[in-house]
Amino acid sequence: MSSREPLPSLADLRRKTRPKTESRPPTPGLxxxxxxxxxxxxxxxxxxxxxxxxxxxxxxxxxxxxxxxxPRVWTVGELVRQVRGVLExxxxxxxxxxxxxxxxxxxxxxxxxxxxxGAAQLSIVMFRxxxxxIRFQPKDGDAVRLRGQLSVYENRGQMQLxxxxxxxxxxxxxxxxxxxxxxxxxxxxxxxxxxxLPPFPRCIGIVTSVQGAALRDIVKVCRRRHAAVNxxxxxxxVQGPRCAIEVAAGVRWFSRQQERGTAxxxxxxxxxxxGGSWEDLHGFDDERVxxxxxxxxxxxxVGVGHATDSTIADAAADVCAPTPxxxxxxVTAAQHRIEERVQRLHSRLGRAGRYxxxxxxxxxxxxxxxxxxxxxxxxxxxxxxxxxxxxLRMSTAVARRMRRASEHTVRLETRLLRCDPAxxxxxxxxxxxxxxxxxxxxxxxxxxxxSIEVDTAASRLQALSPVRVLExxxxxxxxxxxxxxxxxxxxxxxxxITARLHEGTVRAKVxxxx
Numbered sequence: 312m313s314s315r316e317p318l319p320s321l322a323d324l325r326r327k328t329r330p331k332t333e334s335r336p337p338t339p340g341l342x343x344x345x346x347x348x349x350x351x352x353x354x355x356x357x358x359x360x361x362x363x364x365x366x367x368x369x370x371x372x373x374x375x376x377x378x379x380x381x382p383r384v385w386t387v388g389e390l391v392r393q394v395r396g397v398l399e400x401x402x403x404x405x406x407x408x409x410x411x412x413x414x415x416x417x418x419x420x421x422x423x424x425x426x427x428x429g430a431a432q433l434s435i436v437m438f439r440x441x442x443x444x445i446r447f448q449p450k451d452g453d454a455v456r457l458r459g460q461l462s463v464y465e466n467r468g469q470m471q472l473x474x475x476x477x478x479x480x481x482x483x484x485x486x487x488x489x490x491x492x493x494x495x496x497x498x499x500x501x502x503x504x505x506x507x508l509p510p511f512p513r514c515i516g517i518v519t520s521v522q523g524a525a526l527r528d529i530v531k532v533c534r535r536r537h538a539a540v541n542x543x544x545x546x547x548x549v550q551g552p553r554c555a556i557e558v559a560a561g562v563r564w565f566s567r568q569q570e571r572g573t574a575x576x577x578x579x580x581x582x583x584x585x586g587g588s589w590e591d592l593h594g595f596d597d598e599r600v601x602x603x604x605x606x607x608x609x610x611x612x613v614g615v616g617h618a619t620d621s622t623i624a625d626a627a628a629d630v631c632a633p634t635p636x637x638x639x640x641x642v643t644a645a646q647h648r649i650e651e652r653v654q655r656l657h658s659r660l661g662r663a664g665r666y667x668x669x670x671x672x673x674x675x676x677x678x679x680x681x682x683x684x685x686x687x688x689x690x691x692x693x694x695x696x697x698x699x700x701x702x703l704r705m706s707t708a709v710a711r712r713m714r715r716a717s718e719h720t721v722r723l724e725t726r727l728l729r730c731d732p733a734x735x736x737x738x739x740x741x742x743x744x745x746x747x748x749x750x751x752x753x754x755x756x757x758x759x760x761x762s763i764e765v766d767t768a769a770s771r772l773q774a775l776s777p778v779r780v781l782e783x784x785x786x787x788x789x790x791x792x793x794x795x796x797x798x799x800x801x802x803x804x805x806x807x808i809t810a811r812l813h814e815g816t817v818r819a820k821v822x823x824x825x
Contacts, residue, residue: 388465395463398470402461405472407433408480411453413588416442424449425588426457426472432590434464434471441475451589452486455479489596493623496601506610506629509578510645514541516577516609518561520549525583525614525635532639537646543577549584554594558582558624559603562611569608579610579642582624583635586617595622604628614638781813799824 385393409426416422420439425432435457437445449455459474496502515533519526521544533540545561548554562580569576582604584592594600595615601623604611610629615622618633625631632638728734773779777787788796789809796802802821810817 391463391465391468398461398463405461406456406458408456411449411455412451412590414449414451427590434469435474436471437474445477447479453479492598493626501601501605502626504605508610508612508630508642512540512578512642514543514577515642516565516580517542517544517583518547518558518580519583521546523549523585525585528636529581529583529639532636533643537643543575550591550594555597555600559599562603562607565609566607577609579612580607581612581614581638583614583638584616585635592616592620592622595624600624601627612638612641787811
């Protein structure tokens with residue numbers, strides 16, 4: 312540019328640099344930016360204002376500027392509908408891959424979830440007709456491939472993908488890493504230590520965000536159920552990249568205070584956070600948080616998210632609560648039960664006192680002279696009836712005692728009669744007579760038997776006796792030495808022999824033998 316040429320005015324520069332939205336197509340990827348996090352602030356937008364007269368006067372003289380056209384003023388609905396039309400025309404058939412998060416099937420049959428990767432996330436809606444054609448059960452952490460059309464949900468001004476088809480692509484990388492870490496910590500025994508909560512904590516340590524609703528819920532529950540307990544709060548980010556670092560640091564800080572025995576020591580630590588998506592709670596799946604909880608010197612109770620949410624911090628804690636409010640109720644349960652029991656007993660005592668007072672008032676209101684006399688007569692009659700009853704009972708008891716004594720006397724007399732010496736002597740005499748008779752009979756039987764046996768033996772002996780043989784004419788011959796002779800060779804001729812006959816003996820001399 313020559314130094315002699317006049318410098319362009321601000322209006323000229325704006326005309327040259329202003330984009331022609333009427334003829335230029337929309338830039339692809341214009342709406343692909345991530346949504347803002349809780350701890351991020353929206354970037355300040357540059358305000359475009361027309362040139363002021365003062366600026367025009369300050370500029371060097373030049374050609375007369377052309378009038379600047381005023382920008383079109385959109386309503387929100389018109390602008391969103393315009394963007395929606397551009398998106399639906401430019402991205403009518405999109406195939407995208409990512410990991411399912413925050414899967415939410417509705418009662419109407421529609422399915423809502425978030426598709427994400429390591430850099431961005433996209434809201435997905437699949438209507439009932441398309442959802443009924445899915446051939447698998449999607450869940451958080453699944454890697455899937457979707458085909459559909461980009462659009463804008465006008466009520467929230469949110470870009471979303473209307474999915475028409477979905478197929479699985481395997482387990483998501485983030486969820487797989489979390490499961491692998493959880494299994495490794497389980498094998499190391501990080502989840503094994505489960506300590507009981509103290510029944511009456513004097514001071515409770517809380518690791519959470521001071522701006523979150525979880526802290527307000529915990530404080531409200533503790534003040535309602537155990538107003539005397541002290542709460543010591545360690546501020547920490549519960550979402551984003553600093554979440555794991557600050558939560559682990561808070562747990563370690565409370566553990567050090569307990570080990571050192573400082574005035575800031577606590578009896579139990581609560582790690583809490585409200586509900587959110589899986590990405591919001593991902594900081595509690597960090598290994599540093601799990602190891603800090605497992606190594607803490609005091610019991611740790613984790614109440615992160617809702618009842619359906621589950622993190623590695625829940626497994627490492629001594630007690631897992633479904634919500635932050637439930638965590639506060641658990642640590643104050645014993646105190647609250649005592650207070651409830653005292654309140655119930657106080658209420659029962661008050662009701663009993665009022666009941667007795669009402670009964671006394673009713674009794675006093677009905678008292679009078681006639682009532683008093685009638686009550687006296689009734690009391691005397693009741694006592695007379697009681698006297699008759701006692702007299703009858705006494706008579707019955709005396710008769711029963713007399714009958715028992717008589718029966719006992721009869722039993723004693725019977726036993727005494729059985730022990731009388733005369734009776735026993737008579738019984739013994741009768742027994743002796745019987746035994747004598749039996750002895751005589753047995754003796755007689757035995758003598759008779761023996762006599763028969765003797766007669767038989769005598770008969771047999773007589774049958775064998777030599778004397779019987781001698782009766783038949785035989786004789787017994789003895790030698791000179793008195794021995795019985797059986798053969799003729801035992802004597803010699805001229806020897807004297809003796810012969811015994813049946814009656815008497817004879818002597819002879821051997822004259823010969825053969």
